[in-house]
Amino acid sequence: MNIRGVAIDDTFAEAFAMAATAITITGPTRRWAMNAATSMTGFATSIIGCGCEAGIDRELRLSETPDRRPGVRVIILSMSPQELQKQLANRLGQCILTAPGSACFAGVGGSTRLKLGDAIRYFGDGWQISKRVGDGRHFWRVPVMDGEFLCEATTGLVSDAVGGGNLLLMGRSYQTTLRAAEAAIDAMRPVPDAIMPFPGGIVRSGTKIGGKYKGMLASTNDAFCPTVRGAVESALDPSIASVLEIVIDGLGEAAVAGAMRAGLKAIVRLGPNRGAVRVSAGNYGGGLGPFKFHLKELVA
Amino acid sequence: MKPVTFTLRREPDQRLDCAPLVPHRLAGLGAGEIARIPLNTTRQKVTAGDMFRIRAGDPTKIHFEGGSERLDNVAEGLTAGEIQFEGPVGKAAGRNMSGGRLTIAGNAGPFAGSGLSGGRLEIKGNAGELLGGPFPGEMQGVRGGLIIVRGSAGHRAADRMRRGIIVIEKEAGDYVASRMIAGTLIVLGATGQLPAYLMRRGTLFLAEPASLSPTFLPSGTFPFGFTRLFADHLRAESRAAARLLRGSFQRYAGDMAVLGKGEVLVAAS
Numbered sequence: 001m002n003i004r005g006v007a008i009d010d011t012f013a014e015a016f017a018m019a020a021t022a023i024t025i026t027g028p029t030r031r032w033a034m035n036a037a038t039s040m041t042g043f044a045t046s047i048i049g050c051g052c053e054a055g056i057d058r059e060l061r062l063s064e065t066p067d068r069r070p071g072v073r074v075i076i077l078s079m080s081p082q083e084l085q086k087q088l089a090n091r092l093g094q095c096i097l098t099a100p101g102s103a104c105f106a107g108v109g110g111s112t113r114l115k116l117g118d119a120i121r122y123f124g125d126g127w128q129i130s131k132r133v134g135d136g137r138h139f140w141r142v143p144v145m146d147g148e149f150l151c152e153a154t155t156g157l158v159s160d161a162v163g164g165g166n167l168l169l170m171g172r173s174y175q176t177t178l179r180a181a182e183a184a185i186d187a188m189r190p191v192p193d194a195i196m197p198f199p200g201g202i203v204r205s206g207t208k209i210g211g212k213y214k215g216m217l218a219s220t221n222d223a224f225c226p227t228v229r230g231a232v233e234s235a236l237d238p239s240i241a242s243v244l245e246i247v248i249d250g251l252g253e254a255a256v257a258g259a260m261r262a263g264l265k266a267i268v269r270l271g272p273n274r275g276a277v278r279v280s281a282g283n284y285g286g287g288l289g290p291f292k293f294h295l296k297e298l299v300a
Numbered sequence: 301m302k303p304v305t306f307t308l309r310r311e312p313d314q315r316l317d318c319a320p321l322v323p324h325r326l327a328g329l330g331a332g333e334i335a336r337i338p339l340n341t342t343r344q345k346v347t348a349g350d351m352f353r354i355r356a357g358d359p360t361k362i363h364f365e366g367g368s369e370r371l372d373n374v375a376e377g378l379t380a381g382e383i384q385f386e387g388p389v390g391k392a393a394g395r396n397m398s399g400g401r402l403t404i405a406g407n408a409g410p411f412a413g414s415g416l417s418g419g420r421l422e423i424k425g426n427a428g429e430l431l432g433g434p435f436p437g438e439m440q441g442v443r444g445g446l447i448i449v450r451g452s453a454g455h456r457a458a459d460r461m462r463r464g465i466i467v468i469e470k471e472a473g474d475y476v477a478s479r480m481i482a483g484t485l486i487v488l489g490a491t492g493q494l495p496a497y498l499m500r501r502g503t504l505f506l507a508e509p510a511s512l513s514p515t516f517l518p519s520g521t522f523p524f525g526f527t528r529l530f531a532d533h534l535r536a537e538s539r540a541a542a543r544l545l546r547g548s549f550q551r552y553a554g555d556m557a558v559l560g561k562g563e564v565l566v567a568a569s
Contacts, residue, residue, distance in 0.1 A: 026525075067528045103525050127561070129501070131484070131526050133533045134446050134465055141526055150525040 001296055005272040006279060008295050013166045013260065014283035015291035018047075018077040019084045020161030020251055021114050022057065022107030022193075025096055026071035030059070036099035037072035040091045044076065045198045046247075048207075048218055052078040052087040053163060053249050055195030057107075066105045067150065073107050075195045077163050077249050081114070084157070089119035092151070097123065097142070103150040106137075108251065110156030117142075117151035158251050162291050165248035165256035167263055168206065168224060168280040170240045172272075177242040178202075180267050180275030184246055187266035193255035194248055206245045206282065221282070239277065253291055261298045268299065304334070304359055306352035308366030308387070314341045315390060316351060319373040323360050323381035323400070331356035367406050375402040378419060391428070394421040397445065410454065411435065416464065417443040422450070429454035429473070432466055442466060442483060448537055455492065458485045461502060467534065467541045477504040480562060484530065486541050499555045499562035506566045507544050516554035521568045523548040 001008040025040065027033030037056050044054035054076040065071035076091070078084035096104050097120060104116060117140035121128045129141040130153075138153035167184065171177030185201035188194065196202075211219030222228050223235040224243045236243070246263060250256035267276050281295055304326060317340035326334055334356070335349025348354065352364075360381035364374070367387020374393040375383045378400040385393075388406035395414040404412075407425035413432040431453045432442035441460040448467045455473035458466050461483040468476075468485070474492035477485050480502040487495075488507045496504045497513060505527075531545035549565035 066532070067525045068532075069525075129503075129561070129563075130482070131503075131529075132463060133529050137529075139526060139529065141524075147522050148524060148526075 001299070003268050003299060006268050006276060008264070008299055009278065009280040010296060011281050012283055012286070012295065013164070013281035013293040014286060014289035015162050015164040015166075015256060015293065016289045017291075018053075018079060018161045018163040018249065019081045020075060020077040020158040020163075020249070021084065021088065021155050022073055022075045022158075022251065023088075023092075023116065023155050024060065024065060024071050024073050024105040024107045026065045026067055026069040026103045026105070027099065028069065028101035030070040032099060032101050033070045033072050034059075036096045036102045037074050039095035039099065041074055041076070041197075042095070044087075044091075045203070047077075047079055047163070051083060052076050053195075053197040054087075054091075055197045055201075055249070057193065057195055058190070066152075067103055069103070075107075075193070075249070075251060077161055081112075081157055081159070085114050085119070088114055088116070088155075092116060093120045093123070097144070097149050097151075100146055105152045106155035108156040108158060110158065112157040112159065113154035114157050115153075116155045117153045120151070121153075161249070161251050162253050162256045163249040164289060165250070165260055165291075165293055166282050167246045167248075167260060167267075167295075168282060169244050169246070169267065169276040170224075170236065170242070170278040170280070171276045172239055172241055174242040176273075176275055177244050180270055181244040181246060183266045183270050183275060184263035187262040188246070188248070188259040191255065191259040191262050193252060194250040194259035196246055196248055196259070198247055201246060203245045203247055204243075206243070209284065235280070245282070256291070257293055257298060260293055260295075264295065264299050301358035301361075302355070303361030303363040303382075303384075304357045305355040305363045305365060306348070307355075308352055308364070308368065308371075309350075311368050312341075312351060312370045314344065315370045315372055316341050316346065316368075317373050318371050319376035321348060321362065322375055322378050322383070323362060324379055326359040326362070329359070367404075369407075369409060372409070374404075375400075378402060388425065393423075394419075394447075397421060407451070413442060413445075413447045413466075415441065415443065416445045416447060418445045420445060421447045423448070424450045426451035426470075427453040427457070427468075429456060430459055431457035431468075432461060433457075433459035440481065446537065452489060457487075458483070458504075461485065465530070465534070467538045469538060469540055477502065480504065486534075486538075486544065488540050488544060496555060496562060496564050498558050499564075500559040501561045503562070504564045505541075505544065505549070506564060509566055510564070512552055512564060513555060513557070515557040515560075516552040516564055517556060519551045519553045521548055521550045524551075524565070527565075 041054040057073040060071040124142040206221035207218035372390040391409040392411040410428035452470040471489035480499040486505040535542040548568040
């Protein structure tokens with residue numbers, strides 16, 4: 001399929017079920033809400049080495065945050081609720097609790113709960129205060145050196161989240177490929193309930209499963225590496241100079257599809273001369289992941 | 301469907317226990333059957349029909365027309381539904397409520413909302429002593445839910461309160477929040493002697509400065525984040541309380557004579 005000069009491969013992105021949650025982080029100013037959120041979602045690009053994938057979903061208006069302060073919604077995903085709980089507690093304790101003036105609230109509902117304040121309340125060493133607001137929400141007030149850390153006791157677990165939606169962008173030069181990826185990311189960021197966990201949302205080191213060395217779970221996706229073209233079974237024709245990937249995680253299939261659709265639209269709008277000449281997606285033949293995002297359906 | 305209506309025929313001669321007149325005990329009964337419900341008093345046998353003109357209706361809504369300070373235990377054990385009372389009530393209105401809504405358009409006697417664990421009790425007039433407090437021998441007063449008093453409250457409001465929210469929009473008497481275990485009490489008017497006396501945990505918000513026990517220690521002035529959550533929650537219930545909670549507070553920790561993990565938050569001027 002070719003749309004306005006951009007080739008769209010007849011393939012699909014294969015994605016997996018993940019456990020996820022969302023939290024709202026607020027601060028005295030936008031700067032400090034963002035500092036806490038950036039720190040909390042740091043080193044969370046890939047489940048392979050980070051234990052979780054996390055990112056900022058969006059900034060919140062003052063009227064959207066429980067304490068009416070500047071806030072950010074963050075999404076965090078892992079392979080199991082147990083690992084997600086561990087990552088959530090560690091990152092809450094080390095990155096949000098520590099940030100000046102921060103507060104933390106549930107960002108998603110649901111009957112199955114993950115510990116938030118309940119996991120770190122003992123930091124208060126006996127001086128923590130429990131508060132229940134009349135509608136059933138439960139909060140902890142933990143004394144800290146700049147005042148109090150206010151944290152909701154629990155947040156909701158999303159057990160049917162989706163991780164691993166992806167787009168592979170190919171361009172005639174490094175610059176045009178990066179420009180296309182940046183345009184796609186800018187279009188994808190506003191899509192709610194979806195995050196792109198890699199640096200700036202873009203990953204240049206796509207992987208294949210396994211490798212020639214013993215113990216390697218993943219290694220470079222040589223079929224899409226332009227410099228080894230000719231030596232390996234390459235997926236790239238001679239006109240491709242560079243490839244970048246965007247990985248998308250979301251709280252549901254619709255969120256991932258929505259983000260991929262927005263990205264594809266932006267890539268097509270940019271066109272082949274200024275951006276990507278071809279778009280593909282990564283999969284494992286369709287036998288591993290329960291979610292398949294067909295590019296042709298997304299651009300239709 | 302119209303509510304079940306009880307219209308008081310005359311001022312009762314003696315105290316009258318109105319506890320049986322709650323939705324879950326009226327379900328499925330006609331006006332005649334309701335009229336035969338005995339109401340405890342002294343040795344004299346009295347039925348609901350003797351004291352009230354009764355109009356049948358939807359038993360989940362009950363409307364009392366006319367009140368008396370001798371009508372005790374109104375809405376006792378209310379679990380769901382709505383009771384509106386036009387007039388004053390006696391002691392222990394809404395005692396041990398766990399759900400539903402009770403509105404009293406008049407004054408309430410002592411122990412209103414005693415042992416409340418859920419639901420909403422609104423007193424449009426004044427409340428007597430021991431608002432929400434435990435009966436003698438009981439270890440806990442209010443254990444949840446919401447009590448709003450549009451007027452003032454007598455001595456020892458929220459005694460041994462364990463959980464929930466109480467708002468008193470005018471004055472409170474002596475020893476407000478005495479022996480408080482936890483929960484939140486908001487007083488928008490002046491308070492009497494020794495607020496939060498022997499408080500263990502919990503929060504007492506005061507709109508006006510008070511004469512605290514020396515066993516309460518000042519610990520700074522802050523714009524507490526959690527007060528905004530309460531402000532939003534109470535916005536529809538009490539605008540004045542919500543307005544107070546949007547401000548900053550001078551915090552006093554105490555009562556150090558006991559556990560000392562409670563707090564009195566006085567509005568910062």
